[in-house]
Amino acid sequence: MPDLAQYHQQYKQKDDLEIKKRAFVKTQELAEVIKQIPLQTHNSFLKIAVLGCGDRRFIRYHLEMFENIFDLPVEMLTLDITLDHLAGVNNVFQHDCTQQLPYGPFDTIYSHVLLRFIQTDNQWEVLENSYAALKPGGLAIHVLDTIDYTIKDKLLPDGYFSVPLRRWEEKLKAENIIYKTIPLVHGVGLVLIKPY
Numbered sequence: 001m002p003d004l005a006q007y008h009q010q011y012k013q014k015d016d017l018e019i020k021k022r023a024f025v026k027t028q029e030l031a032e033v034i035k036q037i038p039l040q041t042h043n044s045f046l047k048i049a050v051l052g053c054g055d056r057r058f059i060r061y062h063l064e065m066f067e068n069i070f071d072l073p074v075e076m077l078t079l080d081i082t083l084d085h086l087a088g089v090n091n092v093f094q095h096d097c098t099q100q101l102p103y104g105p106f107d108t109i110y111s112h113v114l115l116r117f118i119q120t121d122n123q124w125e126v127l128e129n130s131y132a133a134l135k136p137g138g139l140a141i142h143v144l145d146t147i148d149y150t151i152k153d154k155l156l157p158d159g160y161f162s163v164p165l166r167r168w169e170e171k172l173k174a175e176n177i178i179y180k181t182i183p184l185v186h187g188v189g190l191v192l193i194k195p196y
Ligand SMILES: C[S@@+](CC[C@H](N)C(=O)[O-])C[C@H]1O[C@@H](n2cnc3c(N)ncnc32)[C@H](O)[C@@H]1O
Pocket: 004, 051, 052, 053, 054, 055, 058, 079, 080, 081, 082, 095, 096, 097, 098, 111, 112, 113, 114, 117, 118
């Protein structure tokens, strides 16, 4: 897998407009997911965890995205396996998301193209941990790029790990975890739904 420090350096070189465009796409994707699976909650504010964040500029956009789409105040925290690229940002914590998630439970957990960074066999832990850290009625939303789950080899052409979507869907079914796979413009949203 490509070096994370190099990955973060490349992200840092992207201009603000590029980051804004990507944030806009994320917002469209999340809006589509929530249109199809409304979040069931009676809470006056939402507690949301973002798993992995490639660039510090996304943090503000993520908060705006959640507050606009859920139309509620949001307490958001971001977990990332390394913090160098997020140094000095509030509510950011170092954590390997293949390990049990801290600071839960959450109304919503969101990851954007994270699973490709994780060894294929360990991706299940991320899904399982995200489900375990949800409140009743909560949603764990894992956005995947099309290539992540269409490439059958273990590795993607850029060295990241492929995501065996069918295998995880079968395992979710076997574990009686309610889920939906929402088609999106650039891929899918694999959404784990905790009954209310
Ligand atoms: C979320 S993904 C992709 C970036 C995403 N498209 C975005 O918009 O932020 C990349 C981030 O995940 C982080 N990451 C990789 N493996 C991780 C793990 N096991 N636990 C938590 N974060 C991880 C990397 O450090 C990187 O910052």
